[in-house]
Amino acid sequence: MDFHAAELAPSRAYVNVMPNDSLRYTFVARVPGAFMYHCGTAPVAAHIANGMYGAIIVDPVRPRPAAREFVLLQSEFYLGPKQGPDSMQALDWQRMLDFAPDYVTFNGVANLYATHPLAVGVGEPLRFYVVNAGPNRVSAFHIVGAIFDRVYLDGSEAPLRGVQTFNVPVGGGMIFEARLVEEGIYPFVSHAFADATKGAVGMLRAGNPTGSAAH
Ligand SMILES: [Cu+2]
Known part of the structure; x- marks a missing residue:
């Protein structure tokens, strides 16, 4: 278990934990920010x-100003053929090596917030903690209609x-x-638009608008 928010010796802490085994370690999250952890x-x-x-999310000692906050974790899924009665799809290793994902997602589901927009206020301070788990694709994070x-x-x-x-680099957070x-x-979106097309897109709904967005 690799915590990017930690400063320690991987050879001590990030070792394999076998079934029925356990390992305990602690760390001080010294640096504030949005950090990935992973197997x-x-x-x-x-x-x-x-x-x-x-x-x-590591908060600074002096808290950030109040805002409506969201954590968005971008990642990719590379799927082999559907198998078995439940149509399970396992990882396709070659597609992963070839940077050819089926889905690129925010928080694990393609188009999740396109179908379920995030409600915010008009003019409200917004804060997005964007972490990119990858394993391969850089996230070009952008809000259409905002700077x-x-x-x-x-x-x-x-x-x-x-x-x-x-x-947001792979393994990074902004x-x-x-x-x-x-x-x-x-x-x-991720403005790498092949990835947006594969699911790295969502919607913010400011106020109570009518109509929809073209993207
Ligand atoms: Cu890592």
Whole structure:
């Protein structure tokens, strides 16, 4: 179990834990930010592609200003043929090596927030903790119709300002702050549009608009 928020010796803490065995270690989360954790057992790519990851948000000692907050965890799924009575699909290792995912998702389900938009207020301060588990695809995070007021790179205390799109590297996490200036539907995407087409798209619903968005 590999916690990116930790500073320690992997050879001590990130060792294999076999069935019926256990391991305990602690760490101090010194650096604030949005961090990935994942299974670190070989082959790591297979385990991440099978969903063995998550996000840890480390808050700064002095709290960030109040905002409506969301955690978005981008990842990919590479599927083999449907098998058995329940049509189960296992990882296709070659497709993973070829960067050819079937689905690219926010929080594990393709188009999850396109079909279930996130409700926000008009002009409300918004904060997105975006973690990219991969295992392969960089997330070009963008909100259609908004410009990020601030983007924090991991533990950086000095944000970038006035940013339209910013890459979240595989195994990285960024904090995005924005406001939506008028009532409406605002898509958020990975602007790598093959990935948006494969499911890395959602909607923010500001206020109570009528109509829909073209993206
Ligand atoms: Cu890692």
